[in-house]
Amino acid sequence: MAVLTKRSLAFPFQLIPNDQGLFLQVGYDSIAGMMSLAAFLRFDSVRRRRRGTPSSTVEEQQVPWSVPRKLKPKVTTVALVLLTLYFASGLFAQTYDQILYSLRSFGVPINPQLHMSLQVLMSHLSWVFMGCKILSTQLPKFFSKESTWYRSDRREYWMWWVVGGYFFSSWVFNVADCVNQIILPEAFFAGDEGVVGKLLNPETPSIIASIFGYIAPCISAPWWEEVLYRGFMLPALHVLLPLRWSILVSGIIFSLHHLTCTGFLPLAVLGWTWAKVYVESGNLWTTMVIHGMWNSRVFLGGWMGI
Template identity: 25%
Template sequence: MTLKRLILSVLTLFVAILVGGSLWSSFQEPQITNRLQLYQTNLLLHATAATEITGEVDGAALQKALLGESPLKTALEQYQAVRKAAEADLAKLEKRLATVDPAALGDSGPPPAASSRPIPSRTVDSQATRLTTALQQQRSLLDQLNLSIGILQAEQGDLTAAQQTWGKLAESAAAGSPAADTARTLTGLWNEPPRIVPDAEMQLQKGLEGWFRYTALDRLYSLQQRTEALNALRADEAAIAQGTLLKLALVGTVPVLGAIAGAGLLVFLVAQRLTQGKQSILALNGEVPWDVPWDWEIIWQVLIVGFFMAGQVVAPLIVGVLSPVLAAFGPRAKAVYAFTYYLLMAGSGLAVLYWSIRKWIPLPKDWFQYRGADRWPLWGLGGYLVALPLMIGVSLVNQHIWQGQGGSNPLLQIVLEEGDAVSLGLFLFTAAVAAPIFEETLFRGFLLPSLTRYVPVWGAIALSSLLFAVAHLSLSEVIPLTTLGMVLGVVYTRSRNLLAPILLHSLWNAITMIGLFVLGSGARL
């Protein structure tokens, strides 16, 4: 074995441990799906409030179509389901934290079991910090869920259940915590007779969001007989509800219409393939491999050194060194961090790719083609429409498999909660421009064609799609991203133009980001 292969073998073992550990870690983390459902429910509750305020028949019809006969009951069931999942996740986090060396937590608890494998102190510190932070976030989530569940129970007339929910929260939350104070404020408002604490309005403004804040303030102003404030609040809620209808269409109706169009296009393409054979659109270039001048060792080198080592090890280390500088951006630091990290990963990855294949330049036909005068927009848009129904179907199966576990891309939750326009712009550029260009150049532009030297085109599509999915380091996303990767691969192999899968990838990421922003902005109103 040459020295180069020995080094690559060692790096591959390191990468396998790193990727395997990340996937295993994601297995024990919750998905973002439940949170997305709650954000959409919050938008629906705003629409429901519009019907109650204005009494419009159209609003009532919308309410029935979206939430059913009992919208508050449906919303309560959704919140209770998420709370149950959050409680299970909290128990898992507490169990995992208990296995960490207590010294890393500043605790004097019992030593780890004798069978525990020794862990380097820096790893323990990092793990302990990450788990402690995750634990705090999970407890904060449960506090917010219980505040909201209590309001939904109270609005349905079940005051006993609401008082119990808030009472348990006030007892379990840390003394003087905002959640505990808000719970006591809500308890007083729905008490018989009502008890209004001196800073009730401030507590409700700070402790609640969206429909829940409006509902609690409506109760407060009604009890205080503040007619002017109550009328202004209801007018504000009615105005918000009008915008909510558009947001509901964006996050609900538009994707459904796109999925219907995509299903029709998919049926047409499959039928044409069955009836016209090699003359069909799907058969175009379907069995034509690339002329690959390099061997498997170059493929191995680009993946291990150019993507995994540069992207998952070197880039995070550099960004970590730059973290004090990035922290100066304040609330926009996360967006700048993500943007900087991705540019470093893409730049280093593409540099390794160029260095690895430079001696074969100029390359044979069809390599890294970015042809503007072509039908790539039709391929990209058509691929996006076809991907919609496929991804919806796969996601339903995926949810059944993972039951809310398996982790999600952390960027999704950040965008969901982000309200700053500049930060959102950076996130959108990172996801909709930088990521598609880099990932399509590497996985579709280099990896897929290179694999056709050893396997058929369909095999190269499948294998490159699986590696594309695994590279995202989230276990629950492997099946959906493999599916998306296969659509991207089909689009590229047929069009032979990288602009087509880049457009598809960009549309997918951009529309996902916009949908998250719409959901998040609706919850913050």
């Protein structure tokens, strides 16, 4: 996958003239994404023809959850509490920052990169713990095997969904990123490094710090964000809105969660794509693994230069 991500097919000329240097080549991951979409459309057409059912619209599509509409007041309250908690979770980071500075003052060997890695990891795990606590207490059986909020079964044959969904995500992300670079002024991209970028470009490199830095964005975040946005938020919105609008709004909320202006459009597109992949596959493990692979590509790609 590193080969498909980094390699590209060069065009003999610039397809669409522009000053940003775009449309000179197409990545192999994007080509694989287009092929994945074509394969899915073919598979879906054959499946529907065998069943004797016409092509359905997104509104008629069966969803992998069953949330009673009587829970409408409850899910609205839980969503608002989670939103408030997320913005308040910045206090976790400040608290852990002070704790780590105190430990360093007592002579504990914590270099700046390890300091940041531990701060990000502990504050993220605190946010995950509090979020899980709210979901489990306010929505009984949310995490149980009998849960009707989401479907996740590791025994199902879902690997093809992961491979196809990953490369399709790469394609739509690359397209959205091109649009982003065209519509946004170049000044917007200056200095937009983010926390992960700082973890990858430390003043004092450390393998141990990189390992701790990997856990939050590449292991716990993919699991939690899929549970939160595709497992809870998408069905909760579907209680209030039609499916297509639920997917649209959930993707926007997913993008806003990352607090980045330059990444808003590409991340919203990823949110819409993964919501659609979850609905089609009917298994939350699919998007969890895709999300983990995606974040790992970003993290390890920057760390190892692949």
